[in-house]
Amino acid sequence: xxxxxxxxxxxxxxxxxxxxxxxxxxxxxxxxxxxxxxxxxxxxxxxxxxxxxxxxxxxxxxxxxxxxxxxxxxxxxxxxxxxxxxxxxxxxxxx
Numbered sequence: 745x746x747x748x749x750x751x752x753x754x755x756x757x758x759x760x761x762x763x764x765x766x767x768x769x770x771x772x773x774x775x776x777x778x779x780x781x782x783x784x785x786x787x788x789x790x791x792x793x794x795x796x797x798x799x800x801x802x803x804x805x806x807x808x809x810x811x812x813x814x815x816x817x818x819x820x821x822x823x824x825x826x827x828x829x830x831x832x833x834x835x836x837x838x839x
Contacts, residue, residue: 748822755801755821778815781806786817 762768793800803818
């Protein structure tokens with residue numbers, strides 16, 4: 745397969761800016777639910793960025809691994825591949 749084309753677009757450039765008071769933001773319980781489903785190495789990445797002064801955007805996809813729903817995080821701005829084995833579904837989200 746050929747390499748992906750280079751792009752100057754970044755996820756931060758296309759994400760809708762939502763006011764901090766918006767009800768669209770997840771509450772702490774919902775955030776913890778996602779983090780509890782995240783692989784350890786991915787959770788460390790997310791937690792480390794929370795200390796920064798700016799918003800950081802990641803793509804996440806919930807998938808089943810070893811019979812358990814897990815969240816996979818990408819930090820490179822590329823959408824996670826969605827697959828539907830056995831008629832199931834994966835759900836992509838921004839975190």
